[in-house]
Amino acid sequence: MSRESILNAVRKNKPEALPLPEIDLNVFAEDKDLVKTFIENVQFVGGRAIVLESTDTIDAKIKEFYPHASKIVSCTTESSLGNISISAATEPHGLESIDLAIVKGDLAVSENGAVWIEENDFTIRVLPFITNDLVLIVNKEDIHLHLHDAYETISKRDRTFGLFLSGPSKTADIEQCLVIGAQGAISLTVLIL
C-alpha cells in the first residue's frame, strides 16, 4: 500500500521537529477606516461597493444597477426582488440562465475587499459562480480589518463549503489584458448596510 510506504518514507526523511510559530496579531494592527478601505479594495478588484442609508432602499438600488435582470434568485430577507425560488433539491444545471443572484454575506474583509459567504447562505453551491451578475449584502459591523480576524470568526463554525469572494470573475490570460467576466459572475455589487 502506497499510504504506508509514503508515511514511512516521510518518517525516515523528515528533519528534526521544529516548533509551530505563534502569530502575534499586534504586528498587523492598524487604525483604518474599515468601510472606506473595504470600498476602495472592492473597486480595485473590479467590483462596486456602496453604503446604503436604510434597508428600504435595497430593492431600488438593485433595480437601478441591474435594470434588465429578469430571472432573479434572492437568498436574503433584505430584498424582495427574487422571482425564482431555489431549494436544496434544485438541480444546479438549471441555474444556468439566472441573471442575478442576491446573497447575504456573513462577513467582509477590509484589506482585500473580500466577502465571506457559505453554502447555507446561497443553498446551491454553484449559484454565486453561475449567475450572470451578483449582489452581496453585508453589515457594516461585520467588516473585519484583515484575514486573521476573519478566520477567528469562521474557523469556529462547522462548515461544508464557503469562500472569500473578491470582485467579479476575471482573467488576464490573453496578453496580460485584464478582462472582467471569465467563467464566473460578470459583475459584483456589494451593498453595505
Add this chain to the structure above:
Amino acid sequence: MAHAQEATTFNENESKVNWHDKALWFVRQKRDKAAFNVKGWETLRDLASAIKANVMSNLDIYLEEFEANAIKNGVTVHWAKDAEEHNKIVHGILQKTNVKKIVKSKSMLTEECHLNPYLEANGIEVIDTDLGERIVQLAEEPPSHIVLPAIHKTKEEVDELFQEHLGTKPCNGDPQYLTDEARKHLRNKFLKADAAVTGVNFAIAETGGIVVCTNEGNADMGAHLAKVHIACMGMEKLIPQEKHLGVFLRLLARSATGQPITTYSSHFNKPAPGTEMHIVIVDNGRTEQLSREDFRASLHCIRCGACMNTCPIYRRSGGHSYNATIPGPIGSILSPGKDLTKHSDLPFASTLCGSCSDVCPVKINIHEQLYKWRQIITKDVPQPIVKKSVLKVTGNVLANSKMYDFVGKSSRFMLKHTPRFLVYSKLNTWGKERELPEVKNGNFDEWYKKRKKNE
C-alpha cells in the same frame, strides 16, 4: 535540448522577448506595490516560512491528521507514490463512476503527472478550463508559467487558435471578444462534464478541508456542477490549522499578480449532498526531496510564480526553455532533484542575483540552493569543457580577494581597451546578446576606500 539552446531559439524573435520581459516585469511591479501596502509583510513571510518548516518536520503526523478529518467529512482519500499511480487512481474513480467527460481547473500537479494524455488515451475527454490553460491546450503546448500559462502567446496568436478550434471570427486579438467566446465555449463544457478535477492550494490538517484559489471561478464551476470532484494535491500542500490560511492567503495573490486576494478562495470541507469528493495525496519524489537537507525548503513553495516574474533569465528565455513542468528559479531546484542528468543545466540558468529569494513569500533561499546544485553538478555530472574550466577559474577568482581585485582591474582595463570585435566575439559568451557596461574608472573597493578616507 539544453536550456541555453532553447533560450537561443526563444531569443530569435527579439521583439517578442522584449515584450515577454516587460509583461512579466509589470507583474513583478504590481507585486511590489501590493506587498508595500501590507503592514507586517516581512513578518508574514517569516511566519509562512516557519509554519512550512514546522509542517515538513511533522509531515507524517499532519498527513494522518488531515486524512482522518477528511474521511470524517465524507471525503475519500487516496495515496499515490508516483505519477503513474496518481493517474491510475484518477482513472479508476472515473471508471467506477462511469465518467466520459471531465473539466479540469489549473493544477501543476496533474501537469507534472501528465494526467491529460493518460486519460485521453483511455477515451476520456479532458478540458482545461483556466483560460490560459485552455489556450495552451488548444495549441498542444505545455504551460510556460505556473500562474500565467499562456504568457508566451500574443493576442493575435490566441485569435488564430480560437478561429481554428472554436470557430470564432477574426478580431485582431481583441481580448474582450476572445474571453467572451471562451466563456461561452467553456460554459457548455462545464454543463456537460461528469467529473471535475482541481488542484489544491492548501490542505488543512486540523479540519480535513482544502482551499482552491482561482480568479476565473473555473474550479468552482466545474466542481459544483459535476457529480464527482477529484482534488489532486502534492503532499507538501498541508498547513496545520485554518488560522494559518490568514498568513498564506495574504501572501499568495499579492506575490503572484499583485491582487490583494484571488477572486475566489474556496474552502471545500464536505461534499455536497448527492456528490462524491475525492482527494489524491501525491508523493512523486517529494519524500526524496524531504531527505535532502540543502533542498528541503523547496517544498515550502506555494506556487505563486513571483520568482519567475522577477528572474532576469526566465523573463528573457521563456518558460518552455526549461523543459520542465515548473520552470524558472524554483523549477531549477525541483527538476534536478527528479532527474539530475536531464536537468543538470538548469541551476546554471541563473545570475544568482538573489532577486528570486527576495520576492519569495515563503522565504525560500532559492539562489543559494541553485548555487548548491551547481556544486553538486560540477562534481558529479560531466560538463562541457568550456563551462567547467570557466567555473573553475571563477571559483578560484572569487575565493581569492587579491586575485579578484586583479581580475576586476584587468577586465576593466581590457573592456576599455580591447577592440570591439574581440569583446563581442564568439569566444566571449557574455558579449552575446548584450552590450557590456561602459567602463568607469575605479571599482567599488577603491571607491569605498576613498570614501572612508574622506569621512
